[in-house]
Amino acid sequence: MSYLGNKPTAVPLTSSDIQDGTITASDIADSTITSGKIASGVIANQSAFKNIIINGDMSIAQRGTSESGVTSSGYKTCDRWFIDNSNMGTFTISQSTDVPTGQGFATSLKYDCTTADASPSAGDVIWLRQKFEGQNLQYLKFATSNAESLTLSFWIKSNKTGTYNVALFGQDSAPTAQYLTKEYTISSANTWEKKTITYAGNTANGFDNDNARSLDLVFSFGNGSTYTGGTLQTVWSDYGTNADLFPTQGVNIADSTSNELFVTGVQLEAGTASDFEFLPHDINLKRCQRYLYKIHGQSGDQVIIPGATLVMATTNTVYATVPCIVPMRAAPSTSCASGATEIMLQNASTPTMGSFGQFDNSSVGQNNFYGCNHSVSASSGTPFTAGNNGGTLRTTSGVLTGFTYDAEL
Amino acid sequence: MITRVEKFYHPEKVNVVASYFVTYENGEVWSVPLDEANTDYQAIQEWISEGNTVIDNPPE
Numbered sequence: 001m002s003y004l005g006n007k008p009t010a011v012p013l014t015s016s017d018i019q020d021g022t023i024t025a026s027d028i029a030d031s032t033i034t035s036g037k038i039a040s041g042v043i044a045n046q047s048a049f050k051n052i053i054i055n056g057d058m059s060i061a062q063r064g065t066s067e068s069g070v071t072s073s074g075y076k077t078c079d080r081w082f083i084d085n086s087n088m089g090t091f092t093i094s095q096s097t098d099v100p101t102g103q104g105f106a107t108s109l110k111y112d113c114t115t116a117d118a119s120p121s122a123g124d125v126i127w128l129r130q131k132f133e134g135q136n137l138q139y140l141k142f143a144t145s146n147a148e149s150l151t152l153s154f155w156i157k158s159n160k161t162g163t164y165n166v167a168l169f170g171q172d173s174a175p176t177a178q179y180l181t182k183e184y185t186i187s188s189a190n191t192w193e194k195k196t197i198t199y200a201g202n203t204a205n206g207f208d209n210d211n212a213r214s215l216d217l218v219f220s221f222g223n224g225s226t227y228t229g230g231t232l233q234t235v236w237s238d239y240g241t242n243a244d245l246f247p248t249q250g251v252n253i254a255d256s257t258s259n260e261l262f263v264t265g266v267q268l269e270a271g272t273a274s275d276f277e278f279l280p281h282d283i284n285l286k287r288c289q290r291y292l293y294k295i296h297g298q299s300g301d302q303v304i305i306p307g308a309t310l311v312m313a314t315t316n317t318v319y320a321t322v323p324c325i326v327p328m329r330a331a332p333s334t335s336c337a338s339g340a341t342e343i344m345l346q347n348a349s350t351p352t353m354g355s356f357g358q359f360d361n362s363s364v365g366q367n368n369f370y371g372c373n374h375s376v377s378a379s380s381g382t383p384f385t386a387g388n389n390g391g392t393l394r395t396t397s398g399v400l401t402g403f404t405y406d407a408e409l
Numbered sequence: 410m411i412t413r414v415e416k417f418y419h420p421e422k423v424n425v426v427a428s429y430f431v432t433y434e435n436g437e438v439w440s441v442p443l444d445e446a447n448t449d450y451q452a453i454q455e456w457i458s459e460g461n462t463v464i465d466n467p468p469e
Binding site for chain 2: 072211212313317329330331332333334335363367374375406407408409
């Protein structure tokens with residue numbers, strides 16, 4: 001080829017030389033682009049279990065789907081969600097089917113104010129909290145220069161519009177527990193809104209690598225003057241002035257019995273926001289059962305306690321070992337509703353199956369992550385043969401509550 | 410809120426406390442293991458530090 005003047009210099013083509021939309025997928029041959037050509041971090045948040053929150057879709061409610069008359073703090077209805085309430089109104093907390101349309105959610109957590117408190121005492125709060133184990137947070141690389149930022153996403157709906165605060169509260173005392181608060185606004189009454197909030201990583205303080213509580217996510221839905229009116233900190237800060245914790249919280253959902261608030265689709269993840277991670281029901285349940293394991297019957301049914309083994313220690317005492325369905329966070333506390341569970345034994349001296357005693361809360365002190373050993377006394381007489389094994393534990397017919405194992409944070 | 414705590418002795422081992430029986434204000438009774446990672450155990454320690462007394466009836 002001949003040229004007029006100098007021969008043009010060949011210049012490599014760069015991506016900026018290509019007009020957007022010029023190259024379509026059909027222009028690229030199948031299997032042409034390999035994973036090695038994709039820069040690290042370009043495709044974010046594709047890993048399983050990216051959501052630090054457990055039960056963010058409020059689908060698991062082992063304790064029950066509704067609790068009325070809530071005036072104090074504790075775990076109410078939806079698993080893993082701790083309700084902070086220090087006499088700031090009275091609420092019914094429930095698992096609701098009111099959800100944002102077309103987003104894939106089936107349930108939400110609902111606050112329904114049933115007794116108002118428009119003038120709360122200084123230290124009163126109505127908060128929603130989830131607590132996290134430190135060993136599950138190590139990958140965030142806090143306390144290093146590579147600390148990951150965190151993005152919180154959630155859907156919320158309330159008749160109470162205005163400014164709300166939501167914070168990450170560090171819980172490990174060494175070197176110093178720190179917190180970072182953000183604010184968001186509910187703009188339209190009674191309308192589902194999606195909020196996305198980013199928290200910088202904490203390069204100074206990290207998390208203990210153990211099964212204890214290291215970080216809390218805390219939503220304020222109202223609080224007394226102790227916790228508000230201060231200055232919104234823009235960086236991770238030491239606990240100091242309580243008024244700085246939720247300084248711009250302008251709403252109190254306890255101020256009228258007309259108030260309702262719903263929340264679902266809560267996701268806290270490293271890096272930028274991504275679609276909510278829906279987990280299969282069984283996986284979600286097992287993640288919750290690390291903290292609470294509840295075995296109960298259905299109305300009219302009896303349920304055999306899975307895997308329980310019984311040993312007759314004396315003529316009127318049986319040791320019953322009940323395994324946990326998944327290893328629990330710590331040795332759990334145990335409870336059994338009165339009369340809810342009975343022991344059924346095949347006893348050498350009493351070959352007919354029968355109910356010999358009702359399970360109580362006794363424990364022989366060998367509870368651990370994997371199971372619990374219980375001491376069960378016969379309801380009357382000496383029906384057992386010491387040294388014999390066998391039998392079953394089961395819930396009593398028609399009883400909806402049975403064993404509860406609790407290892408919550 | 411905790412209203413009552415009682416030591417539960419191991420049925421076979423002599424003078425070995427196996428767990429605590431805890432009664433709450435709502436009437437629920439729980440068996441709490443002697444595990445410092447258990448938050449109910451932590452709450453009992455706080456309850457004791459506030460001046461409350463654990464009922465201790467060792468088997469004879």
